[in-house]
Amino acid sequence: MNAEQNKPTRREETAGLIEYSTENLVPFGPIHPALKEPEYFKLILEGERIVEVIPRIGYVHRGLEKAAEMRPWVQNMYMFERTCGICSFVHSLCYGQAVEGLTMFQVPRRAKYIRLIIAELERIHSHLLWVGLMGHWAGFETLFMWKWSDREIVLDLVEAISGNRVHKSMNAFCGVRRDMPEGMEDRIVERMKHITDRAHYYRQIIDTEETMLVRTENVGNKVDQETAQKLCAVGPMARYVGLRQDVRLTDPYAAYDEVPFDIVTRNEGDVRALLRLRLDEIVVSANMISYAVEHLPEGPIRVKIPPVIPAGEHSSHCEAPRGEIFYYVRSGGGRIPERVKSRQPTLANIPIALELLKGQTLADVPVVLTAIDPCFGCMDRMSFLDTDTNRQWTWSGEQLRLYGIKHYFPERFKE
Amino acid sequence: MIPEMFRAMLEKPKTEAYPYKPIELTQRFRGKLDIDPAKCTGCQVCALVCPAGVITLIDMGTRKVGDRELPVKRPLFDLSSCIFCGECVDNCAFSALEMTKQFELATPNKEDLMMRKAVK
Numbered sequence: 001m002n003a004e005q006n007k008p009t010r011r012e013e014t015a016g017l018i019e020y021s022t023e024n025l026v027p028f029g030p031i032h033p034a035l036k037e038p039e040y041f042k043l044i045l046e047g048e049r050i051v052e053v054i055p056r057i058g059y060v061h062r063g064l065e066k067a068a069e070m071r072p073w074v075q076n077m078y079m080f081e082r083t084c085g086i087c088s089f090v091h092s093l094c095y096g097q098a099v100e101g102l103t104m105f106q107v108p109r110r111a112k113y114i115r116l117i118i119a120e121l122e123r124i125h126s127h128l129l130w131v132g133l134m135g136h137w138a139g140f141e142t143l144f145m146w147k148w149s150d151r152e153i154v155l156d157l158v159e160a161i162s163g164n165r166v167h168k169s170m171n172a173f174c175g176v177r178r179d180m181p182e183g184m185e186d187r188i189v190e191r192m193k194h195i196t197d198r199a200h201y202y203r204q205i206i207d208t209e210e211t212m213l214v215r216t217e218n219v220g221n222k223v224d225q226e227t228a229q230k231l232c233a234v235g236p237m238a239r240y241v242g243l244r245q246d247v248r249l250t251d252p253y254a255a256y257d258e259v260p261f262d263i264v265t266r267n268e269g270d271v272r273a274l275l276r277l278r279l280d281e282i283v284v285s286a287n288m289i290s291y292a293v294e295h296l297p298e299g300p301i302r303v304k305i306p307p308v309i310p311a312g313e314h315s316s317h318c319e320a321p322r323g324e325i326f327y328y329v330r331s332g333g334g335r336i337p338e339r340v341k342s343r344q345p346t347l348a349n350i351p352i353a354l355e356l357l358k359g360q361t362l363a364d365v366p367v368v369l370t371a372i373d374p375c376f377g378c379m380d381r382m383s384f385l386d387t388d389t390n391r392q393w394t395w396s397g398e399q400l401r402l403y404g405i406k407h408y409f410p411e412r413f414k415e
Numbered sequence: 416m417i418p419e420m421f422r423a424m425l426e427k428p429k430t431e432a433y434p435y436k437p438i439e440l441t442q443r444f445r446g447k448l449d450i451d452p453a454k455c456t457g458c459q460v461c462a463l464v465c466p467a468g469v470i471t472l473i474d475m476g477t478r479k480v481g482d483r484e485l486p487v488k489r490p491l492f493d494l495s496s497c498i499f500c501g502e503c504v505d506n507c508a509f510s511a512l513e514m515t516k517q518f519e520l521a522t523p524n525k526e527d528l529m530m531r532k533a534v535k
C-alpha cells in the first residue's frame with residue numbers, strides 16, 4: 001500500500017491525529033460481514049489493540065427528509081415506517097405524534113393502549129433479534145437460532161393483530177387503524193408468559209456458558225456515567241452505565257403514564273451488561289403487555305382528521321428499542337409538510353461506540369459494534385466538507401438541485 | 416443447555432414445510448388487491464391516499480347529470496408497486512376494494528400485475 005495514497009487528510013490532521021502511522025490502518029467496511037449496513041470505520045492499531053477509530057457515514061443515505069417534503073401527510077407515515085424494518089412502528093408513531101400535536105384532536109384512550117402493546121411487542125422482537133446476533137458474532141450459532149425461533153412467536157402475534165410481520169401499518173393520525181381481534185387477550189398473555197420464561201433461561205445461559213463469557217465479559221472499553229452523558233449516549237447505551245434515561249419514564253407518551261413499569265439499569269459497563277440489560281427489558285416489556293391487554297379500555301380507536309394540517313411546528317420523541325427517536329415537523333398549513341426532521345438513535349450512539357472500541361483487539365470489533373445495536377440505514381446523514389479550507393456545511397434541497405444544474409449545464413448560469 | 420439439547424433432539428424441526436405444504440395465514444393477512452367494478456364510482460379517493468402511486472384514473476367517457484356533462488373515471492391498478500398497506504381499502508366509501516389472501520405474486524410478466532377489471 002502506497003503511503004502517499006493513505007496520507008491523512010487535513011481534517012484528520014486537525015483532529016489531532018498527526019502522529020499515527022498510516023501503515024497501521026485497517027479499514028473496517030464499508031462492506032463487511034459483521035455489518036448489516038455499510039459504514040466505514042478506519043481502525044488505527046497498535047499491534048492488536050485499537051488506538052483510534054475514525055468513522056465515515058453516509059453510505060446508505062436515502063434522502064427521506066427531502067422526499068417527505070413532496071408527499072402528503074398520510075403518505076409520509078408509510079414512508080417513515082419504512083425507514084427501518086426492526087423499529088418501523090416507533091417511527092410511524094413518533095411522526096404521527098408530531099403531526100397530531102399540530103391538530104386539535106386527541107388520541108382515544110383505547111388507541112393509546114393498542115399503540116403501547118404494539119410498541120412493546122416491537123421492543124421484544126428487536127431485543128430478541130439482537131441477542132441472537134450477539135450469539136452469532138460470539139460464535140454461538142445455536143443461541144442465534146433459538147432466539148430467532150422465539151422471535152417467531154412475537155412475529156406471529158404481530159401478524160395476527162396487524163396482518164403483517166414487519167411493516168405493521170397500524171398507526172394512523174389520532175388513532176390506530178385496526179382493533180385487537182377477538183380472543184387475542186388470552187393468547188397474548190400466554191405467549192408473554194412463555195417469552196418471560198425463555199428470557200430467564202437465556203439470562204442463565206449468558207451468565208454460565210463459557211463461549212458467551214469469554215466473548216462478552218470485560219469486552220468493550222469501560223465508560224463512566226459522565227463520559228456517556230458527554231458523548232450523548234441514548235437508550236440502552238446510557239442505561240448500561242447506570243443513567244436512568246428513558247423517554248417512557250421522563251416524558252410519557254401513548255399509555256406509558258397509566259401502565260406501571262420500571263426501567264432497567266446496570267453498572268458493569270461491558271458488553272455482558274448490555275446483554276443482561278436487554279434480556280431484562282424483554283421481561284419488563286412482556287409484563288407491560290400483559291397488564292395493558294388485561295386493562296384495555298373500551299371506546300373508539302380512531303378519530304378521522306382532515307387531510308390539511310394547520311400551520312405550525314411540533315416535535316415528538318419516543319423510546320425505540322435502540323434509544324431515543326426524535327421527529328420535528330413543520331407545516332405551512334397545506335397538504336404536504338414543509339420540513340420533517342428525523343433523528344435516529346444510532347446517530348447519537350456512534351460517539352460512544354467509538355469510545356468503546358478503544359483498547360480492544362481487532363477480533364472484538366464485530367462484537368462491540370453490534371453491542372450498540374446499530375441501524376445505520378436509519379441514521380445516515382450527508383454533509384459537505386471542503387478538505388482544503390476545512391469548512392463544513394449542509395445544503396438544502398434547493399441548493400443541491402442548483403449545484404447539479406450548474407455542474408451539468410454551466411451555460412445556464414451566465415447571469 | 417443439556418435439557419434444551421435433549422428437547423431439541425426430540426422435537427420436530429421448526430422449519431416451515433412451505434412450498435410443499437400450504438402456509439397458514441392469519442385472518443388479517445393483506446395480500447393482492449381486488450376490486451368489485453360494480454361498486455366503484457370513480458371518486459378518486461383511493462388514488463389520492465395511495466402512498467405508492469399504484470392507482471391511475473382513466474377517462475371512460477362522460478355522463479349526463481341534469482344539464483351538465485360530467486367525466487367518468489375508473490381506476491387502473493399497477494400492483495407491482497403496491498406496498499399492501501390497505502389505505503385504499505380503508506378509504507373506499509363504497510367498499511369496492513378488498514385485500515385477498517393471495518401472496519404468491521412473483522411473475523416475469525408485468526401484465527399479470529396490472530388489474531384492469533374496472534377499466535374494461
